[in-house]
Amino acid sequence: MEGIMVRTRFAPSPTGYLHIGGARTALFNWLYARNQGGKFILRIEDTDVERSTEESVQAILDGMKWLNLDWDEGPFFQSKRMDRYTYFAEKLLKEGKAYYCYCKPEELQERREQALKEGKKPTYDRRCRDLKGPINDRKPVIRFKAPLEGETIVDDIVKGRVIFKNEELDDLIIIRSDGFPTYNFAVVIDDVDMNITHVIRGDDHLNNTPRQIQIYKALDFPIPVFAHVPMILGSDKTRLSKRHGATSVMAYKEMGYISDALVNYLVRLGWSYGDQEIFTREEMIEKFNLENIGKSPAVFNPEKLLWLNAHYIREMDPKDLSDLAREFFEKMGYVVPEESKFQKMLCSLRQRGRTLVEIVEMADFYFTSDFQYEEQGVKKLFNTDSLRALKVIREKLSNSKELSESEFEVIVRKTAEDLNIKVSLVAQSLRLAITGKTVSPGLYEIIEVIGVEETIRRIQKAIDYMEKT
């Protein structure tokens, strides 16, 4: 492979949104192409007219864009390449490597079930293989003449050498009666036409590979390198699906996940680089390789994704955070303040919120002073001592227009000391007065954001409340 431009591809079928498993496959292909300085191609496998939809195409494109997996060529659509499939099918026909089959789907189905009942292999019996001409006026399918003996070897980068006996292969349909190609045929033609050098895909395709290799051979095409990546499983170790929770990539966007975090999580599912858990894009590209892909399937673990997301939210550039968070705040009906104030707000919240949604949920007190005090907090924190402290603080505050975090902290501590009240009680009651909660971002950070004036107002309100009850 030295000196040859690496070309990988992601080839989803547009029968739904981009899901976690597909995204990981796309990521690996993308990473390998980038790592090798090659090209990454996007192809839409829409030969199943029944199930393919325009919306799904868009959903997949949206997902790819959100994950920042840019492609160099495409998207190509199989539905627009019909002439290529027909051309090669006819070539095989002409060369006696394929044949028309007139069996009806129902008959096939019946024979399969019958064979299964008798404990025999449910494969096609090749009864049309040596037909001289049409036996009826049905629209035929085209079947590939699979070799009857010998073996087909798949030298897979992740699975190693896998040997299939050719007698296990059946004469698969390559062109359906409606003229559309089937998957195993279209893939080969496409990968050849698009000069794909490395086929990186889910290992649910491993069993298809010998069939595809036979088609490559029949057409005298060069065989690409295969890398079959283990599947992603749900918590019950069955194939990841909707019942395990969100599987749509875009659902994670809506839940307030950062795409870099999801990508980072995905890259470590089935691939590793020593003990490293956190990778920037650049590191990922630099360090990714096919050799370190694991052989065993991986269980999708939402907890770890959440941890990574929290990490990314905490570490990211405040400007980027504000750009991403803005729409979540607007969706809640909040009027987002000017940039520097908004960033301060977010930075105070990011230590606790693990998703953008969690951040918004914690932010209410920044936008309204019209909140109820937490009942437990009132019981525990609003008493004669804290009332005294609050009054003193209110007075001290009224002298200044603006206060830094540390200046405010000094006031609180000094007050507690002077009044001989525990700092924690003063701070906690103040927190309750200002946020209505017993849990919030750092008190002094909050005050810097909402300002002295508003702080005094809220303290006053709490004093009034305490004196009334």
Added chain:
RNA sequence: GGUCCCAUCGUCUAGAGGCCUAGGACAUUGCCCUCUCACGGCAAAAACGCGGGUUCGAAUCCCGCUGGGACUACCA
């Protein structure tokens, strides 16, 4: 049923015959930090599926078993 793949803490994984008293991360528990909750720091608990070989020596190699998964469509 047949074919194929897979098998280290609950989970993601490191481990390419001696460096393994099996390492890291998430989650869990405890302690510290502390204005709360987090973050962070420290610590604990937690795994080589089983049985045979090969070898002076096996988590690592081989075989069998068991268990999981995929495929077996005119779906991809």
